Amino acid sequence: MFSEKVVNNLSKSSWIRAMFEEGAKLAQKYGAENVYDFSLGNPYAEPPEEVIESLKKHVLSDEKGLHRYMNNAGYQEVRERIAKSLQNESGIELSAANIVMTVGAAGGLNVTLKALLNPEDEVIVFAPYFVEYNFYADNHGGKTVVLPPDTSTFEPDLSALEERITKKTKVLIINTPNNPTGVIYTEKTLKEIAKIIERKEKEYDTTIFVISDQPYSEIRYDEVKLPSILSIFNNAIVVNSFSKSLGLAGERIGYIAASSRIKNIDVLMNALSFCNRTLGFVNAPGLFQKVVGDALTAKVDVEAYKKRRDFLYENLTRIGFECVKPQGAFYLFPKALIDDDVEFVKRAMKYNLLLVPGSGFGCPGYFRISYCVKFDRIKNSIPAFEKLAKEFK
Amino acid sequence: MFSEKVVNNLSKSSWIRAMFEEGAKLAQKYGAENVYDFSLGNPYAEPPEEVIESLKKHVLSDEKGLHRYMNNAGYQEVRERIAKSLQNESGIELSAANIVMTVGAAGGLNVTLKALLNPEDEVIVFAPYFVEYNFYADNHGGKTVVLPPDTSTFEPDLSALEERITKKTKVLIINTPNNPTGVIYTEKTLKEIAKIIERKEKEYDTTIFVISDQPYSEIRYDEVKLPSILSIFNNAIVVNSFSKSLGLAGERIGYIAASSRIKNIDVLMNALSFCNRTLGFVNAPGLFQKVVGDALTAKVDVEAYKKRRDFLYENLTRIGFECVKPQGAFYLFPKALIDDDVEFVKRAMKYNLLLVPGSGFGCPGYFRISYCVKFDRIKNSIPAFEKLAKEFK
Numbered sequence: 001m002f003s004e005k006v007v008n009n010l011s012k013s014s015w016i017r018a019m020f021e022e023g024a025k026l027a028q029k030y031g032a033e034n035v036y037d038f039s040l041g042n043p044y045a046e047p048p049e050e051v052i053e054s055l056k057k058h059v060l061s062d063e064k065g066l067h068r069y070m071n072n073a074g075y076q077e078v079r080e081r082i083a084k085s086l087q088n089e090s091g092i093e094l095s096a097a098n099i100v101m102t103v104g105a106a107g108g109l110n111v112t113l114k115a116l117l118n119p120e121d122e123v124i125v126f127a128p129y130f131v132e133y134n135f136y137a138d139n140h141g142g143k144t145v146v147l148p149p150d151t152s153t154f155e156p157d158l159s160a161l162e163e164r165i166t167k168k169t170k171v172l173i174i175n176t177p178n179n180p181t182g183v184i185y186t187e188k189t190l191k192e193i194a195k196i197i198e199r200k201e202k203e204y205d206t207t208i209f210v211i212s213d214q215p216y217s218e219i220r221y222d223e224v225k226l227p228s229i230l231s232i233f234n235n236a237i238v239v240n241s242f243s244k245s246l247g248l249a250g251e252r253i254g255y256i257a258a259s260s261r262i263k264n265i266d267v268l269m270n271a272l273s274f275c276n277r278t279l280g281f282v283n284a285p286g287l288f289q290k291v292v293g294d295a296l297t298a299k300v301d302v303e304a305y306k307k308r309r310d311f312l313y314e315n316l317t318r319i320g321f322e323c324v325k326p327q328g329a330f331y332l333f334p335k336a337l338i339d340d341d342v343e344f345v346k347r348a349m350k351y352n353l354l355l356v357p358g359s360g361f362g363c364p365g366y367f368r369i370s371y372c373v374k375f376d377r378i379k380n381s382i383p384a385f386e387k388l389a390k391e392f393k
Numbered sequence: 394m395f396s397e398k399v400v401n402n403l404s405k406s407s408w409i410r411a412m413f414e415e416g417a418k419l420a421q422k423y424g425a426e427n428v429y430d431f432s433l434g435n436p437y438a439e440p441p442e443e444v445i446e447s448l449k450k451h452v453l454s455d456e457k458g459l460h461r462y463m464n465n466a467g468y469q470e471v472r473e474r475i476a477k478s479l480q481n482e483s484g485i486e487l488s489a490a491n492i493v494m495t496v497g498a499a500g501g502l503n504v505t506l507k508a509l510l511n512p513e514d515e516v517i518v519f520a521p522y523f524v525e526y527n528f529y530a531d532n533h534g535g536k537t538v539v540l541p542p543d544t545s546t547f548e549p550d551l552s553a554l555e556e557r558i559t560k561k562t563k564v565l566i567i568n569t570p571n572n573p574t575g576v577i578y579t580e581k582t583l584k585e586i587a588k589i590i591e592r593k594e595k596e597y598d599t600t601i602f603v604i605s606d607q608p609y610s611e612i613r614y615d616e617v618k619l620p621s622i623l624s625i626f627n628n629a630i631v632v633n634s635f636s637k638s639l640g641l642a643g644e645r646i647g648y649i650a651a652s653s654r655i656k657n658i659d660v661l662m663n664a665l666s667f668c669n670r671t672l673g674f675v676n677a678p679g680l681f682q683k684v685v686g687d688a689l690t691a692k693v694d695v696e697a698y699k700k701r702r703d704f705l706y707e708n709l710t711r712i713g714f715e716c717v718k719p720q721g722a723f724y725l726f727p728k729a730l731i732d733d734d735v736e737f738v739k740r741a742m743k744y745n746l747l748l749v750p751g752s753g754f755g756c757p758g759y760f761r762i763s764y765c766v767k768f769d770r771i772k773n774s775i776p777a778f779e780k781l782a783k784e785f786k
Contacts, residue, residue: 001600001657003533006508006664009671042462052452059445059452069435069642103496103645103674110673114532115399135671139507139532140396207394249462250679252496264394271399278402278528280503281496285678286643 009135019345023354030352036381037354041179041330043372045300047247054294058287066290072273072283074101074255078293085296086238086257090230093260100272101284104252105215105241109136110279112237112256113171115271116209117142121170126156128333128363130179130213142170149363154181154324154333155189158196165200171209172197176226177216180361180368181333182309182326184220187227194232207263209235215254216329218245218299221306224327234261242292244330244372245299253288305330308371308378315382316369319389330372333358337392341365347391351384402528412738416747423745429774430747434572434723436765438693440640447687451680459683465666465676467494467648471686478689479631479650483623486653493665494677497645498608498634502529503672505604505630505649506564508664510535514563519549521573521726521756523606526566535563542756547574547717547726548582551589558593564602565590569619570609573754573761574726575702575719577613580620587625600656602628608647609722611638611692614699617720627654635685637723637765638692646681698723701764701771708775712782723765726751730785734758740784744777 019039026035046052058066073079079096087094102108113123113136123137127149137144147160156174172193176185197208212229217240220226230236241254258268276283312332313325323334336344341357341364348355348367358366371378412432419428439445451459466472472489480487495501506516506529516530520542530537540553549567565586569578590601605622610633613619623629634647651661669676705725706718716727729737734750734757741748741760751759764771 002661002664003508003510005511006667007660010660010663010667040462046457047460055452059448064439065437067440067641067643068437069433106670106673106675108673115396117396118398132671136673139672248460250460250676252675252678267400267403268395270403271395274399274403277499278525279532279672280499280501280529281674282499282645283643285645285681287680288678 019354019356022349026349026352026354035352035354036377036384038369038371038373038381039354039356041244041370041372042249043244043247043300043330044374045247045304045372048295048298048300050295050298051246051248051291054291055287057294058290067286070283070286072277073099073269074284075286075289075293078289079255081293081296082255082257086230090228092230094230094257097269098258098260098265100256100269100276101289102239102254102256102276103281103284104243104254105213105239106132106136107252107281107284108239108241108254108256109133109211109213110139111272111275111281112211112239113137113142114140114275114279115268116170118170120168122166122168123171123173124161124164124169125173128154128178128180128358128361128366129173130175131360131362133173145169146362151363151366154178154183155185156193158189158192161193162196162200165196165208167204167206169200169206169208171211173211173213174229175213177214177220177326177328179216179329180331180356180358181324182329182331183324184224184226184327187232190227190229190232197233207235209237211237211239213239215241215244219302219305219330220328221302221309222327230257230259233259235259236261246292246295247300248288248292251285251288253284253292255284305372308375311375312369312371312378316385319386321389330370332369332371333366334369336365336367337389339365341367348388351388353381353384353388412747412749415742419742419745419747428745428747429770429777431762431764431766431774432747432749434637434763434765435642436637436640436693436723437767438640438697438765441688441691441693443688443691444639444641444684447684448680450687451683460679463676463679465670466492466662467677468679468682468686471682472648474686474689475648475650479623483621485623487623487650490662491651491653491658493649493662493669494682495632495647495649495669496674496677497636497647498606498632499525499529500645500674500677501632501634501647501649502526502604502606503532504665504668504674505632506530506535507533507668507672508661509563509602511563513561515559515561516564516566517554517557517562518566521547521571521751521754521759522566523568523572524753524755538562539755544756544759547571547576548578549586551582551585554586555589558589558601560597560599562593562599562601564604566604566606567622568606570612570719570721572609572722573724573749573751574717575722575724576717577617577619577720580625583620583622583625590626600628602630604630604632606632608634608637612695612698612723613721614695614702615720623650623652626652628652629654639685639688640693641681641685644678644681646677646685648677698765701768704768705762705764705771709778712779714782723763725762725764726759727762729758729760730782732758734760741781744781746774746777746781
């Protein structure tokens with residue numbers, strides 16, 4: 001009766017959302033304060049003052065036409081500000097013409113893949129990765145090729161990349177700071193990737209686009225810098241969102257920035273606007289375009305996230321968990337205490353701990369903790385982690 | 394390099410948007426007040442007071458978590474209010490579980506088609522129609538079947554419908570009040586359609602869904618009622634938006650309401666939520682969900698639109714244009730003064746009149762006037778229409 005593919009996918013659907021819903025049930029049963037829900041990347045943090053002030057300014061003004069359609073790509077002045085900021089960061093010349101405002105990064109990724117993919121084109125991702133990429137690629141006729149994780153560092157496996165690029169490879173998606181590991185890929189690694197891609201583009205006479213999905217770009221610790229994707233890759237497309245950096249996840253606001261170094265960039269920008277329109281986004285929400293334009297240099301309290309990372313990392317390693325120390329995002333990705341991560345996560349639920357199995361990120365044997373929650377939840381969860389660890393000793 | 398299909402579609406792309414952009418150029422050249430841009434359905438009207446008050450209330454409150462993710466289907470309390478209102482209107486029992494909040498009607502249509510269509514499934518539409526439906530169906534593997542217009546009344550052609558339903562027909566899209574004609578399909582016509590569909594469902598042992606795309610449902614004149622789609626059709630799915638009724642086109646807020654009479658409705662609702670998420674919408678913009686929930690009974694000043702309709706209709710018929718008098722929406726769809734509507738629209742541009750050819754709606758020989766503009770523009774345009782008509786006498 002309905003789409004068979006969609007109905008089949010319902011059962012394979014998001015672990016993260018499944019845990020989120022399980023959490024709601026447990027919270028009802030035991031009280032929210034007794035459930036340690038670490039399942040969803042739904043920041044507890046309120047938007048920074050600049051966002052709130054901008055919102056008030058626009059809503060209280062008698063600005064006419066604030067809620068009308070604008071160009072499908074978004075407000076010119078907001079796109080100009082974003083272009084200027086990316087240009088300063090990357091040294092690559094960019095203007096408003098290189099930017100399309102989008103319904104978050106998820107919207108931006110769908111629009112970009114639709115504009116790029118021909119049937120059976122391959123989209124390479126490094127595990128562990130955000131598995132929704134599979135659906136996004138499939139929506140537009142693409143096939144996801146998942147490269148196995150290097151669990152020693154969670155950096156991309158370069159030899160795997162070199163081996164798996166084919167004539168059909170159209171896109172490489174990178175996600176740094178990474179969800180679920182919190183790892184920031186080094187400049188050296190990214191430059192190696194660029195070399196491999198350039199070599200393969202020559203070998204096959206193809207163009208391979210690097211899509212950088214970087215909603216966590218502003219959530220970095222220990223003064224680690226984010227290497228500039230736009231300067232490292234020739235065919236770079238940055239997809240970003242203000243969900244995490246400005247605490248606006250529910251408002252669905254982000255952008256696509258495509259490098260001026262891409263050949264026929266005008267055609268690509270038209271294609272992106274067209275896809276933004278015809279996939280049904282039409283344009284990114286208008287009021288919040290203006291707000292992020294005003295608050296472009298603001299960000300949520302990263303120190304507060306760092307405090308959470310440090311506390312959790314110290315306690316979990318003390319308890320005996322193995323874990324790469326994250327440099328960004330708000331996730332920890334420790335090794336499960338048994339091989340079967342799904343079973344491990346189920347056993348954790350006994351202690352009201354809601355975790356997401358690594359299998360949900362193409363990386364079995366690990367689990368994700370999303371620590372964008374109130375500090376008390378983290379502090380109070382430590383005895384539960386201790387009991388859980390004891391069970392496997 | 395890019396998606397071939399998308400690049401090919403760029404050239405066939407929206408007439409409406411093309412005219413909109415042409416209008417911007419002419420406005421720069423001659424001054425906005427001297428260009429009679431009737432191309433886009435971008436309401437001039439500011440949202441009603443209830444919307445502005447609700448926006449202020451939420452933005453000035455210290456409501457925590459206002460901008461966070463919520464359930465992919467949207468806020469429970471907003472969905473409940475919409476369900477209750479539709480239940481009152483239709484007599485069909487509905488709850489929050491029947492509603493998914495969406496990124497406008499364009500988003501809602503893409504989500505619905507994705508959830509329903511299997512490869513090569515057919516989507517029937519009555520010309521004249523909003524040609525973006527072609528892209529929406531194609532996005533999800535469907536094929537649009539366009540039934541020719543009955544230009545005497547612009548009501549659906551029932552015998553054409555009866556003939557063209559096949560085993561592959563999955564969806565009929567109806568759009569009433571209609572864009573571009575402003576016609577409201579009568580209850581009698583809709584009930585005839587329902588009979589034909591039920592007969593064909595039995596004949597082929599299939600299920601055919603009626604999607605009612607009804608963003609103009611609240612813009613009606615002369616006390617004409619809108620027949621209730623949910624009560625007339627068994628497999629009814631209403632897709633609506635607040636773009637026109639609350640003047641919120643740029644904010645991208647609407648909903649899907651699927652009838653509780655649909656078999657396996659639970660599976661369908663899960664599929665709709667899943668598609669909302671994986672197509673990259675994730676959820677409808679959060680703040681505006683709350684706002685439309687608060688302002689559900691409000692609407693823009695319909696009398697102001699009626700004044701425009703009456704003035705334009707009277708003047709154009711006086712000048713000699715043939716036109717069905719619209720009962721809703723904010724469009725007129727007169728007959729062009731030559732067969733070639735594209736040529737006619739080009740000639741109109743000489744008088745700074747921006748119109749959209751009927752070919753852009755699958756109905757050559759006609760043209761669309763979008764009168765959701767300031768009254769002065771309409772008033773001042775009449776001499777231009779007179780000169781244009783003179784040219785063809």
